[in-house]
Structure formats: C-alpha cells, structure tokens
Amino acid sequence: MAEDTEEAQGSATIARLRRELARGTTELAVLSVLSVRRRYGYELLKVLGQAGEGVLEVKEGTLYPLLHRLEDSGHIVATWEAEGRARPRKYYVITPDGRAYLAMLRTEWGGLVDAMRQLLDTLGEVQP
Amino acid sequence: MAEDTEEAQGSATIARLRRELARGTTELAVLSVLSVRRRYGYELLKVLGQAGEGVLEVKEGTLYPLLHRLEDSGHIVATWEAEGRARPRKYYVITPDGRAYLAMLRTEWGGLVDAMRQLLDTLGEVQP
DNA sequence: ACCCGATGCCTTGCGTGACAAGGTATCGGG
DNA sequence: CCCGATACCTTGTCACGCAAGGCATCGGGT
Numbered sequence: 001m002a003e004d005t006e007e008a009q010g011s012a013t014i015a016r017l018r019r020e021l022a023r024g025t026t027e028l029a030v031l032s033v034l035s036v037r038r039r040y041g042y043e044l045l046k047v048l049g050q051a052g053e054g055v056l057e058v059k060e061g062t063l064y065p066l067l068h069r070l071e072d073s074g075h076i077v078a079t080w081e082a083e084g085r086a087r088p089r090k091y092y093v094i095t096p097d098g099r100a101y102l103a104m105l106r107t108e109w110g111g112l113v114d115a116m117r118q119l120l121d122t123l124g125e126v127q128p
Numbered sequence: 129m130a131e132d133t134e135e136a137q138g139s140a141t142i143a144r145l146r147r148e149l150a151r152g153t154t155e156l157a158v159l160s161v162l163s164v165r166r167r168y169g170y171e172l173l174k175v176l177g178q179a180g181e182g183v184l185e186v187k188e189g190t191l192y193p194l195l196h197r198l199e200d201s202g203h204i205v206a207t208w209e210a211e212g213r214a215r216p217r218k219y220y221v222i223t224p225d226g227r228a229y230l231a232m233l234r235t236e237w238g239g240l241v242d243a244m245r246q247l248l249d250t251l252g253e254v255q256p
Numbered sequence: 257a258c259c260c261g262a263t264g265c266c267t268t269g270c271g272t273g274a275c276a277a278g279g280t281a282t283c284g285g286g
Numbered sequence: 287c288c289c290g291a292t293a294c295c296t297t298g299t300c301a302c303g304c305a306a307g308g309c310a311t312c313g314g315g316t
Contacts, residue, residue, distance in 0.1 A: 023301095
C-alpha cells in the first residue's frame with residue numbers, strides 16, 4: 001500500500017512538475033515555430049511532439065485554446081485553406097506584433113534561464 | 129489614454145508572462161537554496177528577491193503555502209527557534225527525500241532548457 | 257461491407273501554482 | 287506615538303494545461 005502510493009505519487013508527481021515547469025513555455029514554442037513559416041494546428045501538435053524528445057509536447061486541449069488566444073491578441077492570423085482537399089486546414093501566420101511579442105518572450109525566457117543558472121551555480125554565496 | 133492602456137496592458141502582460149514562465153521554478157529555487165543551508169521563511173523571501181535581478185522574486189502568498197506543501201510531502205522539515213528573541217523563526221531544513229526530489233527537479237529543468245534551446249536554435253529544420 | 261485509426265478541428269470542467277489582500281504580533285526609530 | 291520592518295499565516299481569484307468528450311473525413315485492413 002505504502003509502496004503503491006509512493007510509486008503512484010512519484011509518477012504523478014513527475015508528470016505534474018514537468019507540466020508546471022513547462023508552463024508558459026508553450027506560447028514561446030508555438031510562436032517560435034510559427035516565426036519560421038506558417039503551420040496549421042494539427043501540424044504544430046506533431047512538430048512540438050517530436051521536438052526535444054517530447055519535452056515540449058502539447059495536447060490538443062492546450063494548443064487550440066492557445067492559438068485562439070494568440071489570434072485574439074493579434075499575434076497570429078488564421079486562414080482556412082482547402083488545397084483541393086475535403087477537410088480544410090486552418091493555417092496560422094505570425095504577425096509583426098507577434099514577432100515583437102516573441103522577442104519579448106525570448107528575452108524573458110533567457111533572463112529566467114540565466115537567473116536559474118546563476119542560482120544553481122553560485123549556491124551558498126548569496127547572503128541574507 | 130490609448131498610451132496608458134497600451135502601456136498598462138504591456139506591463140500587465142509582461143508581469144503575467146513572467147509569472148507563467150517562472151511557474152514551477154519556485155520549488156526548484158527554494159529547494160536549491162535550502163540545499164546549501166537551513167533558512168527561515170522571511171529569509172528565503174529576501175534571498176530569492178535579490179537573486180537574478182529579481183527575476184526569481186517570490187511573494188509571501190506563494191512562499192508560505194509552498195513551504196507547507198514541501199513539509200507535508202517530507203521534502204523539508206521545520207523547526208521553531210527563538211534564539212533568545214521574542215519573535216521566533218521557523219527554520220526549514222532539506223531532508224534526504226528533498227535532495228532526491230531536488231535532483232529530479234534539476235534534471236527536468238535541464239531537459240526543458242535543452243529542449244527550448246534546441247528548438248530556438250534549429251528553428252526551421254524540424255519537418256512535419 | 258465494415259470498422260478503426262489517423263487526420264483535423266473544437267469545447268467543458270477540473271487541478272494547480274502564483275498572487276493580491278487581508279490578518280496577527282513584536283520591535284526600533286523618528 | 288505611530289509607522290515601517292520583521293515574521294508568520296490564510297482566503298479568494300486568475301490563468302494555464304489537460305483529460306475527456308464531440309464532430310467529420312479518409313484510408314487501409316479483414
């Protein structure tokens with residue numbers, strides 16, 4: 001019982017902490033991919049799924065609302081395209097506004113990574 | 129007014145985005161600091177506040193519940209100490225369990241940072 | 257003929273961490 | 287004498303990630 005609980009908690013914990021750590025990263029990842037060329041939703045799902053050994057994997061329930069938020073705030077623009085197929089795809093293109101936002105995101109991310117590295121490296125040298 | 133709104137929204141956005149990016153990082157930061165030596169809550173507030181130019185700043189409403197969660201899960205242990213003063217301090221010490229958890233956290237964080245760096249560097253070379 | 261998985265889009269409801277805002281209490285300085 | 291710093295705590299709200307569901311088309315296997 002105790003072992004079961006611990007193991008179950010361990011797995012659950014690692015998934016949860018991975019989710020919490022990666023939080024806020026999705027926007028950065030999505031916009032970065034879109035900064036290269038336009039993509040449709042399902043495509044982003046696959047691209048991010050295989051990037052970084054699945055660390056950046058995004059679920060449908062996360063991606064689609066995120067894309068809608070980015071669209072609402074003018075960072076990306078969507079266009080339906082049939083391309084002669086029955087089921088059309090919804091392509092997303094990054095806007096100039098989106099690029100500016102992406103730059104800000106990258107700066108912030110860089111700052112966080114630097115701060116964490118400093119903290120992890122200089123451990124013990126910070127005085128109260 | 130428009131400027132105010134834009135600036136206000138810009139500030140609000142950057143604050144929100146910073147918060148979301150740093151999410152889940154607090155646990156890592158706190159445990160890292162505690163891995164060097166014991167600290168009391170208010171002390172952690174100050175230490176993290178000046179680390180990394182304030183990027184890792186934590187608010188009271190975040191820290192105290194976090195410390196309680198870490199205590200509940202056995203990653204840290206608390207001891208009240210008066211040290212001859214009227215207002216006692218609650219010192220937190222990391223446990224072996226906490227060290228193991230910290231190691232896992234660091235690994236996960238490293239993986240995320242690597243994945244993001246790969247994505248940001250190899251942009252455009254990922255194929256669907 | 258039939259079903260199932262992949263493609264492709266979407267939504268609602270829950271869990272969770274960060275935080276604002278509030279509370280309590282002591283101590284020192286202006 | 288009051289206010290800021292020290293030192294602890296809690297409740298309610300926000301926003302994101304996701305599980306789980308839904309809808310529709312297409313291709314291949316049996």
